[in-house]
Amino acid sequence: MYRASQAGHPTCPPTTPATPATTPTGRPTGTPHGLRRLNAAPSAAAEAALLGCLGSRRWAQRLAAHRPYAELDVLLAASDEAGYDLSFADLAEALAAESPAGPPPGAPAAARTALRAAHAAYESRFGHAFVISLDGHRPEESLDHVLAAVRARLAHDPDHERSVAADELRRLARSRITRLIAGPPEQPGRRPARAGLPEPSPGCPDSPSVAV
Template identity: 70%
Template sequence: MLTSDFPASPPHREPATPSARSARWPVPAQSRGSGPAVTAALPGLDRFNTAAPAAAEAALLGCCASGRWARRLAAHRPYPDVDALLAAADEASYDLTAADLAEALAEESVAHTLPARTGSAALTALRAAHAAYESRFGHVFVICVDGLRPDELLDHVLAGIRARLGHEVEEERAVTADELRRTARGRLARLVA
C-alpha cells in the first residue's frame, strides 16, 4: 500500500480544455515526516484534514491562489464534513482584500472558460472578448462554469463577458470576487471528493 503525505489526485470533472487548471494532491516519493502518513484509501476530506500544513496549503492554492485564503483554511482543520469546509471557504473568500483578490487573479487562466472543440471563428471571438475584458479591468475574466454542459460554455462565457464589460470597476470587482469564490468552491469540492 502506498503511504505518503498525499496520495494520488482524487478524480474530478472539469471542462476538457487544453490546460484546465485544477487543484492536485502532490505525491511525494516518501513521507517527509512533517505530518502523519496518509494512505490512498482515505477519503478526500480525511486526506485533507490529516495532511501536513504545507501540503494542504499547496493543494488549496490550486483552488484559489490567495495565500491568506489557503493558510486560513489549512489552519482551521480538521473539518467535520465537506459542508463545513465549503462554508469556511466561502467565509474566507468573502474576507479577501483587494490585494488578496489581485494575488488570486494573477494565477487564474482563461483556459477554464475555453470550450473544447470550438471552431476557429468562435475561438477568435472568445479570445477577442477576453482581451477586451482584460484591457478594461486589468485582470483575467473569471466565471464559474461548474454544472454547464460543454455545448453551453461558449454562449455562457461570451454572454458573461459582454454583460460584465458594461460594469463600473467597483461593481466588476465584486462580481469577479463572487465568481472566483464560486470557482474556488467547485475546485475545493472536487479536491476533497
C-alpha cells in the same frame, strides 16, 4: 476538483438498502477519505493544495489553520467565509493566479477568434483574467454563455466588476475544493500527489466551473 461508507447489521442485514444519513445539501454525513487526508496533511502541503482552488495565500492559510473539518460542507462554508473576508490585495492575488482557458474542443474558428477578442478586451479593461462559474450550464452552452457574460461585464465599472469577480471566485473555489476532496484514488505506478493529497488531472479544466 469519496463518499461515506455504509455498514449493514453483521447478522441481520436489512432487506432493503439503508439510506445513508445526509447533510441538508444532500451529501452523505461523515468524513470522506479525501477530507481526512487533507486534515492530516502537513500545513505546507495543505496550503499548497488549497492554493490550487483559490490563489490567495491568506485564504489558503486560514483554511489550513482551521483544520480538521468533519464534513465537506463545513470546509465549503469555511471557504465561503474566508472568501468574503478577502482584502483588496488578497483578491488581486487570487485573480492574478487565474489564467484564460481556451474554447472547448471542436469549437469553430470564428468562435475561437471571438473568445480571444473577448479575453483581450476584458483583460485590457480590468487587468486580470475573466473568471466565471459554469455550474448549471451544459457543456454545449458554455461558450455562448461565456461570450455573453464577458460582453455584459465589460460594461461594469471596476468596483462593480471586482465584486462580481469575487463572487465567481468563491463559486470556483467551492467546485475546486469538491474536486480536490473527491479526487481519484492513487493508482499503482502513478506519481504520488503532494503529500498524499489528491490533485486535479493535468490539463483538466475546472469543469463545470472554469476560469475563461
